[in-house]
Amino acid sequence: MADVRLTPVTPGDRPDVAAWLVRESWPFHADGAADAAAVERRLAADDDGGSASYRVLRDGGPVGLVRVLDLGDPTVEIDVRIAGAVRGQGLGTAAVRLLVDLVLAGHPDVLRIEAATRQDNAAMRAVLRRCGFVKEAHHRDAWPAPDGTLRDTVIYALLRRDHESGTTTPVVWDD
Numbered sequence: 001m002a003d004v005r006l007t008p009v010t011p012g013d014r015p016d017v018a019a020w021l022v023r024e025s026w027p028f029h030a031d032g033a034a035d036a037a038a039v040e041r042r043l044a045a046d047d048d049g050g051s052a053s054y055r056v057l058r059d060g061g062p063v064g065l066v067r068v069l070d071l072g073d074p075t076v077e078i079d080v081r082i083a084g085a086v087r088g089q090g091l092g093t094a095a096v097r098l099l100v101d102l103v104l105a106g107h108p109d110v111l112r113i114e115a116a117t118r119q120d121n122a123a124m125r126a127v128l129r130r131c132g133f134v135k136e137a138h139h140r141d142a143w144p145a146p147d148g149t150l151r152d153t154v155i156y157a158l159l160r161r162d163h164e165s166g167t168t169t170p171v172v173w174d175d
């Protein structure tokens with residue numbers, strides 16, 4: 001069984017992390033083609049405390065990056081990236097579970113954790129469902145894809161109270 005952990009990205013790690021982000025392929029991210037300097041600037045935004053970034057380590061080696069944004073708000077947003085060569089091995093699921101625990105334990109005012117993804121990102125949607133997130137919204141034509149087309153955006157969220165009680169509150173759609 002692999003040992004999966006999260007470790008904070010320090011300012012000294014940022015050039016390596018930025019180079020990795022630029023080197024890898026992110027077919028479901030609008031910022032896929034950003035250059036390393038721009039990525040480093042984005043990571044440096046963590047310094048004001050409104051966001052935080054963690055490397056995903058498997059058996060001590062870096063395999064991914066997770067971020068939490070909007071810290072200070074009752075609803076935070078997460079972003080999850082696993083290296084292309086090791087996707088589909090359970091790392092995304094393990095990383096989201098660890099991130100949820102970390103955010104809820106470290107930020108008592110956070111009540112909801114949200115994740116937005118492209119409708120056809122089946123892997124991310126599977127990860128979110130496995131981690132207890134519930135689909136709350138479907139926005140048609142809201143995601144500009146790199147090929148110039150518009151795709152749908154789906155939004156999932158996990159409630160602190162569900163996480164703490166081990167339940168899943170469904171969305172009331174027939175209201």
Ligand SMILES: CC(C)(COP(=O)(O)OP(=O)(O)OC[C@H]1O[C@@H](n2cnc3c(N)ncnc32)[C@H](O)[C@@H]1OP(=O)(O)O)[C@@H](O)C(=O)NCCC(=O)NCCS
Pocket residue numbers: 026027028029079080081082083086087088089090091092093094116117118121122123124126127130
């Ligand atoms: C999305 C991502 C984080 C998922 O992490 P992962 O380590 O690949 O996912 P896991 O191995 O934990 O798989 C979790 C589930 O996804 C499913 N899955 C994995 N790859 C899949 C694929 N290409 N298509 C459909 N389902 C897939 C697995 O079967 C598993 O589902 P199950 O529990 O029902 O069997 C990862 O693939 C990734 O980094 N992709 C590129 C970046 C990205 O799209 N991030 C999300 C941005 S919002």
